[in-house]
Amino acid sequence: MRLRAMAKINLGLDVLGKRADGYHDLRTVMQTVYMYDTLDITMRVRPGIIVETNLPFLPVDKGNLVYRAAQLLMDEFDIKNGLHIRLDKHIPVAAGMAGGSADAAAVLVGVNRMFRLGLSRNELMERGVRLGADVPYCVLRGTALAEGIGEKLTPLPPAPDCHVLIAKPPVNVSTRYVYEHLRLGADTVHPDIDGLLASIKSGNLQGMAAGLGNVLESVTVSAWPVIGEIRECMLENGALGALMSGSGPTVFGLYADGGQAKQARDILCRSGKAKVVYLTKLFHSGGSTRDE
Numbered sequence: 447m448r449l450r451a452m453a454k455i456n457l458g459l460d461v462l463g464k465r466a467d468g469y470h471d472l473r474t475v476m477q478t479v480y481m482y483d484t485l486d487i488t489m490r491v492r493p494g495i496i497v498e499t500n501l502p503f504l505p506v507d508k509g510n511l512v513y514r515a516a517q518l519l520m521d522e523f524d525i526k527n528g529l530h531i532r533l534d535k536h537i538p539v540a541a542g543m544a545g546g547s548a549d550a551a552a553v554l555v556g557v558n559r560m561f562r563l564g565l566s567r568n569e570l571m572e573r574g575v576r577l578g579a580d581v582p583y584c585v586l587r588g589t590a591l592a593e594g595i596g597e598k599l600t601p602l603p604p605a606p607d608c609h610v611l612i613a614k615p616p617v618n619v620s621t622r623y624v625y626e627h628l629r630l631g632a633d634t635v636h637p638d639i640d641g642l643l644a645s646i647k648s649g650n651l652q653g654m655a656a657g658l659g660n661v662l663e664s665v666t667v668s669a670w671p672v673i674g675e676i677r678e679c680m681l682e683n684g685a686l687g688a689l690m691s692g693s694g695p696t697v698f699g700l701y702a703d704g705g706q707a708k709q710a711r712d713i714l715c716r717s718g719k720a721k722v723v724y725l726t727k728l729f730h731s732g733g734s735t736r737d738e
């Protein structure tokens with residue numbers, strides 16, 4: 447069974463406050479993009495989960511979310527067979543694009559189908575949150591508002607179509623560092639999530655692009671100026687809006703015009719500011735399947 451695990455970007459991300467358990471309450475608009483890891487899942491007669499990946503630095507044991515996702519369902523349903531999972535990563539790792547969560551979600555969907563467990567999408571999402579706050583969204587996909595720690599989801603109408611330029615600078619940003627250094631105070635500039643939702647609901651691309659906002663940029667742009675430089679480069683080269691995704695460091699730009707987006711991609715590549723530069727489109731969940 448072959449599955450595609452799609453990456454996400456955050457069109458808007460606001461942090462409302464810190465909870466007693468150390469997590470933060472978020473309000474974020476998530477959007478799937480057509481950038482994906484490929485998973486080939488094969489049933490084995492002998493028990494055990496074997497994970498193999500193209501990235502030698504990734505764990506292949508319980509440290510990998512695909513292993514944990516498979517184990518979760520196989521334990522619950524007492525599955526005696528084993529699984530071989532070949533994971534080909536194309537989504538940048540630790541980049542704010544939820545690559546690991548997308549892989550985990552794909553495995554939940556794949557194991558459910560392979561062993562005919564009969565779990566509904568909601569039931570998979572309920573299990574997914576045990577693996578990570580973004581996993582339920584990665585099961586759902588498309589355009590959605592995520593609240594709580596990211597697990598309370600409200601599906602939205604598909605965001606207006608556009609070209610998406612994705613660029614990851616060669617810096618390592620730890621999610622923990624970003625949240626620990628976030629100072630929420632009276633002078634914090636919060637993104638207008640309600641305005642963003644209104645633009646999405648009315649299919650207004652210009653409004654959506656103008657409404658992009660991520661409160662975490664207040665930490666990352668000063669610590670890693672290249673994030674702001676990439677955003678500016680995108681805006682100077684025809685982007686309707688540009689923003690850091692999640693806790694970074696990946697930046698994306700939205701373009702109405704495909705030609706302009708290609709030009710911006712070439713300029714960014716030549717600038718040497720980004721290690722990964724990728725031009726793609728939004729992915730809408732309705733009617734699509736995970737199989738190739």
Ligand code: ATP
Pocket residue numbers: 504505509510511512538539540541542543544545546547549550580621692693
């Ligand atoms: P988010 O947007 O949710 O913050 P991210 O893009 O920052 O996610 P990921 O790429 O999902 O981060 O994962 C980062 C860490 O998780 C890595 O350090 C890696 O070791 C570990 N990890 C475990 N499983 C995977 C996986 N299948 N793919 C990528 N990273 C994984």
